[in-house]
Amino acid sequence: MRIITRIAELRGLVRDWRLARESIAFVPTMGNLHAGHASLVGAAHTHGRRVVASVFVNPLQFGPNEDFNAYPRTPDEDFALLSELGADVLFLPTVEEMYPKGSAGSTFVDVPDLSNILCGAFRPGHFQGVATVVVKLLNLVQPDVANFGEKDYQQLTVIRTSVEDLCLPVRVVGAPTVRAEDGLALSSRNRYLTAEERARAPQLYRALDRARRSLESGETGIAEIEREGMEALRAAGFRPDYFEVRMARRLERPQGRNVDVVVLAAARLSRARLIDNLQCRATGDLGN
DSSP states (O other): OEEEOOHHHHHHHHHHHHHTTOOEEEEEEOSOOOHHHHHHHHHHHTTOSEEEEEEOOOGGGSOTTSSTTTSOOOHHHHHHHHHHTTOSEEEOOOHHHHOTTOGGGSOOOOOHHHHTSTHHHHSTTHHHHHHHHHHHHHHHHOOSEEEEESSSHHHHHHHHHHHHHTTOSOEEEEEOOOBOTTSOBOOGGGGGOOHHHHHHTTHHHHHHHHHHHHHHTTOOOHHHHHHHHHHHHHHTTOEEEEEEEEETTTOOOOOSEEEEEEEEEEEEETTEEEEEEEEEEEEEEOOO
16 A cells, blocks of 8 residues: 655646546545544455555644644554555545645635535535545545445535535545444544543433334424434433434434434533434435
């Protein structure tokens, strides 16, 4: 596996692959890789002859009081895992390489209808930073397919919308959330949890699962389902930001009968802000 840190070198390699008519699959990450990332790289091998993974902790998607400096960085372990998984290239740029004019002076990609709800309401500017860096990376790697995890469901929706609206020639593929045996979604930020917090963390999944079962059984009281979810998280010691039911495709408020929805939540346990979601088909009439 090659490590590439410079944009010019990556462009040259991508040009050679394209001339050889080799398909490319891409997995962008922020590093500190775990089994969830490994599943994305495994899926990428089914979509492309060549597989590129990137590790870049993107400053644009962190707020001024967030954990950019503390975000776990494990470059040696990441390299070893990606090598074992058979990636062709690890793209490992610096902040200066990605934002030569400085991140504050960059051109931004914004999807306002999706970026200011749910996590976006609590992390202003976050999804603008996500959309900007992903579009930059897609332009650099020029993949046929890009793989993203469904755990970050709102992020995946923002990326799909960006790609569609900007007419980028790439297929965005979502991969199911990888979970621990007790249901906790795997995340790099799980490292922030103490042993006692880790024991409580699966309550987030359990609250989502109760909501999912209610919707699948035909319950239509969305406000009550959301209220019960928030109360369950508070009772488990979380500080929840939100617990909401949304339409699956574009995250609008739910309506209709027999529709695909997603239940999403974000909640804090001390230093860790955990997000998760479950998709389902709501069988009842959710109204207009």
